[in-house]
Amino acid sequence: MAQTIPVTVLTGFLGSGKTTLLNRILTENHGQRIAVIENEFGEIGVDQDLVINADEEVFEMNNGCICCTVRGDLIRILGNLVKRRDKFDRILVETTGLADPGPVAQTFFVDDDTREAFALDGVITLVDAKHAELHLDDSEEAAAQIAFADVLLINKVDLVDAEAVDALERRLRSMNAVAQIERVRMADAPMDRVLDVGGFDLQRALDLKPGFLEPEYPFEWGGVLHLDSKATFSLRNGPDPAMSAVLEPVDAATPEVLKEAAERVFTRFSMPGDLLQAGAAIPPGGMLQTLALTGAERYDFTLAADRPGFYALFTEHLPEEFDAGFFDVAGAKIELAAEHVFNPEHTHDDSVRSIALELDGEVERSALNAWLSRLLQTRGPDLFRMKGIVAIKGEDRRFVFQGVHMLFDSQPGAPWGDQRRASRLVFIGRNLDEAALEQELRHCLVP
Amino acid sequence: MVDAPLTGVCVERAGRYAAFAGGDGCVRIVDLLNREPSLSVHSLTQDAILAIVPDCRQSGFLCGADDGVVYETDATDGPQELARLARSWPDRLASHPCGLRAVSDGAQVRLLDAEGQTVAELGGHPSTVAGLAFDSSGRRLAVSHYEGVSLWRLDRPCAAPRRLYQRGSHLDLSWSQDDHFLVTTTQENMLHAWDLVSGHDTGLGPCIAKVKSVGWSADGAWLLASGADTVSIWSFSDGHLPPPAPGMLGRYSDHLVARICPSPHLPIVAAGYNDGGLELVSLTARPRVEALASPPGHLVTGLTWSPDGLCLLGGDSDGRIFAYRFDAGWLARLAGDD
Numbered sequence: 001m002a003q004t005i006p007v008t009v010l011t012g013f014l015g016s017g018k019t020t021l022l023n024r025i026l027t028e029n030h031g032q033r034i035a036v037i038e039n040e041f042g043e044i045g046v047d048q049d050l051v052i053n054a055d056e057e058v059f060e061m062n063n064g065c066i067c068c069t070v071r072g073d074l075i076r077i078l079g080n081l082v083k084r085r086d087k088f089d090r091i092l093v094e095t096t097g098l099a100d101p102g103p104v105a106q107t108f109f110v111d112d113d114t115r116e117a118f119a120l121d122g123v124i125t126l127v128d129a130k131h132a133e134l135h136l137d138d139s140e141e142a143a144a145q146i147a148f149a150d151v152l153l154i155n156k157v158d159l160v161d162a163e164a165v166d167a168l169e170r171r172l173r174s175m176n177a178v179a180q181i182e183r184v185r186m187a188d189a190p191m192d193r194v195l196d197v198g199g200f201d202l203q204r205a206l207d208l209k210p211g212f213l214e215p216e217y218p219f220e221w222g223g224v225l226h227l228d229s230k231a232t233f234s235l236r237n238g239p240d241p242a243m244s245a246v247l248e249p250v251d252a253a254t255p256e257v258l259k260e261a262a263e264r265v266f267t268r269f270s271m272p273g274d275l276l277q278a279g280a281a282i283p284p285g286g287m288l289q290t291l292a293l294t295g296a297e298r299y300d301f302t303l304a305a306d307r308p309g310f311y312a313l314f315t316e317h318l319p320e321e322f323d324a325g326f327f328d329v330a331g332a333k334i335e336l337a338a339e340h341v342f343n344p345e346h347t348h349d350d351s352v353r354s355i356a357l358e359l360d361g362e363v364e365r366s367a368l369n370a371w372l373s374r375l376l377q378t379r380g381p382d383l384f385r386m387k388g389i390v391a392i393k394g395e396d397r398r399f400v401f402q403g404v405h406m407l408f409d410s411q412p413g414a415p416w417g418d419q420r421r422a423s424r425l426v427f428i429g430r431n432l433d434e435a436a437l438e439q440e441l442r443h444c445l446v447p
Numbered sequence: 448m449v450d451a452p453l454t455g456v457c458v459e460r461a462g463r464y465a466a467f468a469g470g471d472g473c474v475r476i477v478d479l480l481n482r483e484p485s486l487s488v489h490s491l492t493q494d495a496i497l498a499i500v501p502d503c504r505q506s507g508f509l510c511g512a513d514d515g516v517v518y519e520t521d522a523t524d525g526p527q528e529l530a531r532l533a534r535s536w537p538d539r540l541a542s543h544p545c546g547l548r549a550v551s552d553g554a555q556v557r558l559l560d561a562e563g564q565t566v567a568e569l570g571g572h573p574s575t576v577a578g579l580a581f582d583s584s585g586r587r588l589a590v591s592h593y594e595g596v597s598l599w600r601l602d603r604p605c606a607a608p609r610r611l612y613q614r615g616s617h618l619d620l621s622w623s624q625d626d627h628f629l630v631t632t633t634q635e636n637m638l639h640a641w642d643l644v645s646g647h648d649t650g651l652g653p654c655i656a657k658v659k660s661v662g663w664s665a666d667g668a669w670l671l672a673s674g675a676d677t678v679s680i681w682s683f684s685d686g687h688l689p690p691p692a693p694g695m696l697g698r699y700s701d702h703l704v705a706r707i708c709p710s711p712h713l714p715i716v717a718a719g720y721n722d723g724g725l726e727l728v729s730l731t732a733r734p735r736v737e738a739l740a741s742p743p744g745h746l747v748t749g750l751t752w753s754p755d756g757l758c759l760l761g762g763d764s765d766g767r768i769f770a771y772r773f774d775a776g777w778l779a780r781l782a783g784d785d
Contacts, residue, residue: 062615085451085471
């Protein structure tokens with residue numbers, strides 16, 4: 001069989017920079033012959049390559065599978081491209097801003113002729129750093145585009161401040177733990193990050209290393225201050241009548257030191273704290289203190305530094321929500337030497353997220369098949385992408401699989417040799433119950 | 448040998464010349480009366496010829512190319528441009544000897560007369576047109592698309608077409624010789640058949656793979672299709688729609704039948720496989736199989752009989768083309784009852 005032609009899918013909302021990226025790929029000096037399949041509203045002017053306008057004709061397969069929609073126009077266009085003498089080295093498919101990438105991806109699972117000649121290489125989703133949060137808040141399609149992506153390009157990062165990009169990246173990461181995330185300005189992504197990504201290549205599923213977020217912390221904020229002596233932590237009324245805090249001495253004002261301190265105070269936050277009234281002192285290295293914030297306009301607490309140095313303060317909520325400030329004994333404002341916002345998951349209520357399951361030991365093939373097929377039948381519409389490497393009892397080789405909604409592809413992977421047998425599965429979906437999925441997978445384990 | 452896939456093959460209505468269309472933009476024409484066949488090469492375009500059918504006239508061919516142009520060409524004259532589509536590919540074509548040509552143009556169908564004048568534009572289909580077929584009289588044109596078929600009355604092109612509704616994406620179309628039945632291939636490894644007299648319809652299949660090729664036996668009693676490891680066959684001999692499950696004709700192969708073409712006169716079907724195998728199978732109580740070409744080879748992408756039923760022509764995805772001339776007596780013996 002002749003080699004398959006890689007197909008790259010570009011998605012992203014209107015104005016996210018798809019066309020800019022498309023032009024970058026086309027003008028990059030890679031010596032490849034590229035055919036572009038554009039949505040009907042596309043307006044690029046490139047003469048060196050073939051540009052085909054597509055109508056995005058999505059239709060439902062008549063096979064009883066409710067979520068199995070495919071792109072009829074794509075089947076036909078690709079079918080016609082195969083007939084040419086001068087074959088293309090690569091195909092780029094640009095979707096309209098509002099398009100769900102599902103039908104495009106499913107086309108490569110469902111249609112035999114398409115599978116035979118083409119291989120879906122990756123879904124590249126462009127995310128507009130400025131407007132993405134808004135799109136994600138009110139559009140199911142935007143969430144689907146994030147969930148389907150192999151590569152997420154946060155574009156126009158120069159137009160917003162770094163913290164907003166950090167926050168956006170955390171949000172994207174919580175939705176899709178598998179995608180590579182790149183920050184770009186004018187869609188200026190390195191070509192090797194967007195081409196030949198092998199997102200649907202089962203052999204490369206072995207590289208599966210989901211990038212999960214740091215664990216959730218019981219506090220939202222931590223900041224490092226340099227204190228010469230006692231200082232004042234001053235707050236106003238905020239969204240809550242009380243807020244927990246811990247003061248911890250640290251060696252330096254670096255992000256690493258702050259994170260290490262966060263780990264140290266983690267358990268202290270889960271214990272009940274003393275209720276402190278305004279005017280009381282927060283001792284360094286002490287247990288959890290709950291600052292009472294009722295009955296007045298302004299509350300001053302003493303940060304009881306016993307010697308000059310760096311101190312990390314961790315608070316349950318963001319200090320800005322309480323208009324908080326730090327002042328020395330002379331009443332001068334103390335600037336923060338470092339700070340970090342923790343626990344970003346609670347800032348958005350995205351129903352789309354990633355779940356990774358890791359399990360030592362071997363699973364029973366029949367039990368795994370039954371579980372996966374039931375899962376796809378019942379949850380298929382909510383499952384955007386899934387990938388996994390599974391240790392099956394009696395099999396010398398890894399079982400690798402990947403899927404899109406109800407469609408599923410699997411094959412034997414590399415041999416285990418003497419490596420520890422363990423399974424690793426990642427699901428990206430809507431309203432997934434991690435505990436239930438883990439328990440169901442556990443039931444497949446060989447007793 | 449062509450350095451691009453064969454994209455279509457057909458024989459003109461008069462039966463003398465056969466044409467092989469290629470992904471290199473050329474049509475190769477062979478004179479079937481000539482015992483020492485030689486090809487004359489007609490270059491139509493730089494890119495691929497997407498479709499070829501016999502023209503409505505007795506001689507010549509109708510071609511659609513991926514430059515958007517519909518060409519008419521024959522053995523003696525060079526190609527003539529009949530129509531040029533602005534933003535779609537004329538990849539579905541049909542013609543009728545009454546002097547009509549039908550060309551797909553996105554979700555529309557352009558109807559041209561024998562002079563090449565556009566006589567009607569049939570629109571309003573729910574998706575891009577995927578199949579075109581005139582009935583035997585030339586009075587109706589069936590157009591397949593997403594969610595079924597539109598049947599246009601060509602004597603009243605302004606009237607709304609009769610819609611035959613069925614979920615899914617319908618691709619190729621085939622009328623039974625008596626226009627009683629209409630069959631579509633679909634995206635789902637199934638065929639769908641309508642009884643236009645009774646109004647009933649049924650799915651036929653499932654087959655193993657997408658059905659790329661469908662046709663009727665010379666006596667109209669059998670529907671034959673590709674898509675399985677033998678030729679798939681359904682009986683229409685009692686004038687009713689058959690049960691869905693296909694019969695299997697011929698011997699099992701490790702590969703799938705990619706193309707079939709029933710003989711126009713004898714109970715014989717030619718089958719081309721996706722590994723290059725080529726067979727003739729008799730539609731007899733005990734089917735006889737005659738292997739013409741053995742694998743390994745390439746996916747058969749075109750297969751047709753000459754109108755006299757003596758020549759079988761075809762080719763594959765690697766650009767190999769073939770033309771067999773059979774002895775009439777030998778064919779009759781293959782087709783004869785035991």
